[in-house]
Amino acid sequence: MTTVGTEAQPLRVAIIGSGPSAFYAADHLLKQSDLVIEVDMFDRLPTPFGLVRGGVAPDHQKIKTVTKAFNLVAKNPRFRFFGYVEYGKDLSHADLVEHYHQILYATGAQSDRHMGIPGEDLTNSFPATAFVAWYNGHPDYRHLQFDLSQERVAVVGVGNVAIDVARILCLSHEELARTDIADHALEALSKSNIKEVYLLGRRGPAQAAFTTPEVKELGELEEADVLAIPSEVALDDVSRAALEAGGDKAAQKKVELLQGYAERQPEGKKRRLIFRFLVSPTEVLGDSDGRVAGLRLAKNELYASDAGSIASRPTGESEDLPVGLVFRSVGYRGAPLVDVPFNERWGTFLNEKGRLIDPTSQQPKAGEYTAGWIKRGPSGVIGTNKPDAVETVQCMLEDVAAGQLLSPSHADRESIEKLVQVRQPNYVTFADWQRLDEIEIANGAATGRPRVKFTSIEDMLAAIGKNVTA
Numbered sequence: 318m319t320t321v322g323t324e325a326q327p328l329r330v331a332i333i334g335s336g337p338s339a340f341y342a343a344d345h346l347l348k349q350s351d352l353v354i355e356v357d358m359f360d361r362l363p364t365p366f367g368l369v370r371g372g373v374a375p376d377h378q379k380i381k382t383v384t385k386a387f388n389l390v391a392k393n394p395r396f397r398f399f400g401y402v403e404y405g406k407d408l409s410h411a412d413l414v415e416h417y418h419q420i421l422y423a424t425g426a427q428s429d430r431h432m433g434i435p436g437e438d439l440t441n442s443f444p445a446t447a448f449v450a451w452y453n454g455h456p457d458y459r460h461l462q463f464d465l466s467q468e469r470v471a472v473v474g475v476g477n478v479a480i481d482v483a484r485i486l487c488l489s490h491e492e493l494a495r496t497d498i499a500d501h502a503l504e505a506l507s508k509s510n511i512k513e514v515y516l517l518g519r520r521g522p523a524q525a526a527f528t529t530p531e532v533k534e535l536g537e538l539e540e541a542d543v544l545a546i547p548s549e550v551a552l553d554d555v556s557r558a559a560l561e562a563g564g565d566k567a568a569q570k571k572v573e574l575l576q577g578y579a580e581r582q583p584e585g586k587k588r589r590l591i592f593r594f595l596v597s598p599t600e601v602l603g604d605s606d607g608r609v610a611g612l613r614l615a616k617n618e619l620y621a622s623d624a625g626s627i628a629s630r631p632t633g634e635s636e637d638l639p640v641g642l643v644f645r646s647v648g649y650r651g652a653p654l655v656d657v658p659f660n661e662r663w664g665t666f667l668n669e670k671g672r673l674i675d676p677t678s679q680q681p682k683a684g685e686y687t688a689g690w691i692k693r694g695p696s697g698v699i700g701t702n703k704p705d706a707v708e709t710v711q712c713m714l715e716d717v718a719a720g721q722l723l724s725p726s727h728a729d730r731e732s733i734e735k736l737v738q739v740r741q742p743n744y745v746t747f748a749d750w751q752r753l754d755e756i757e758i759a760n761g762a763a764t765g766r767p768r769v770k771f772t773s774i775e776d777m778l779a780a781i782g783k784n785v786t787a
Contacts, residue, residue, distance in 0.1 A: 336367020338689025671709025
């Protein structure tokens with residue numbers, strides 16, 4: 318019997334997904350000097366990089382430079398990318414088990430959590446993720462339309478995604494035109510009638526999830542005054558004690574910035590971005606046509622919970638905030654995949670340190686793993702996925718040493734490639750993606766932009782000479 322992990326029989330690993338956690342895992346696997354490992358990465362889109370392409374705000378180009386490191390991973394001759402190949406459609410779980418010793422699922426968390434309040438499904442009430450995917454040119458969301466004729470918008474949530482949405486709504490046409498925002502979004506936002514954007518947090522400024530740089534950046538917008546309500550950004554006793562005890566300088570700086578915005582006087586700019594804290598939406602109010610007309614907000618106070626965290630509870634007071642458009646950004650959750658154990662409550666795959674757990678036996682499933690947001694939930698920034706992926710890969714390597722692997726009947730590079738060619742003849746290699754990348758960058762250079770994205774799969778395939786009618 319050939320030893321797995323040798324030149325004669327490389328350890329064959331399939332990675333489903335091509336976002337940061339997928340590439341960090343591939344990188345760590347391919348750096349193992351005592352094992353010969355081959356990695357095949359699959360993504361249902363023709364383009365790699367997941368949320369780096371589809372989630373990072375278009376005016377945050379520096380963050381996207383992480384793809385340079387991913388490009389180096391892809392240069393490894395033992396790495397292959399199979400784009401436009403969808404798990405559950407073009408390839409099944411049984412196919413992967415037949416061709417790989419290990420399978421790693423890194424499919425992210427692409428759907429929104431609901432607020433669970435009346436009126437949430439009224440016209441002009443949207444998940445923030447849909448808006449983000451739309452302005453970033455994700456093929457699944459390019460056809461959406463948002464009513465930007467409204468003057469007042471509420472963004473529910475105070476994480477970095479909520480801040481991104483609020484900022485994009487407040488950027489001038491000139492600011493947006495310097496980015497790689499999708500053309501359809503650039504055109505729609507250039508005609509926007511929005512004058513006020515509210516960011517709503519149920520707890521106080523010290524508990525807000527967004528980062529200090531994100532808050533600071535808002536104070537530099539060309540066409541938007543950034544404001545806050547003094548009483549809502551004043552520190553309560555519970556938060557002050559927690560900050561002093563924890564010595565969290567970043568949180569203290571964040572609070573100082575928000576308090577600074579509360580002291581600002583409007584300069585008469587085209588738009589206003591207004592922070593609100595200690596408020597929870599209890600109902601989306603509608604007009605006679607079933608469209609959003611406002612948000613009913615419960616006013617909150619903070620207290621120290623029995624678990625030691627700082628929680629909010631309603632005071633009994635409420636107010637109605639007139640808005641015509643609502644974006645909810647109260648958390649992401651993952652979507653289940655066929656034949657992969659899923660924790661419905663948490664919106665993640667059932668796992669322990671990255672090893673998938675069989676729900677019946679509560680034991681690890683041999684040779685199956687997960688990494689990234691679908692493993693741990695939507696937390697952290699892009700770099701947070703690196704130690705997360707390394708933790709999973711360490712489990713994978715331990716299982717190789719212990720012989721806890723799948724037993725594929727076709728553990729060679731050629732068999733899976735032949736199968737993919739039959740199932741999805743238009744699959745996209747990494748070299749194909751690089752050609753597409755070069756075209757997007759060249760198209761952007763012509764207009765002084767980082768790139769002009771292809772937003773339809775048909776256009777992507779046509780640009781690299783694929784037979785789109787196949």
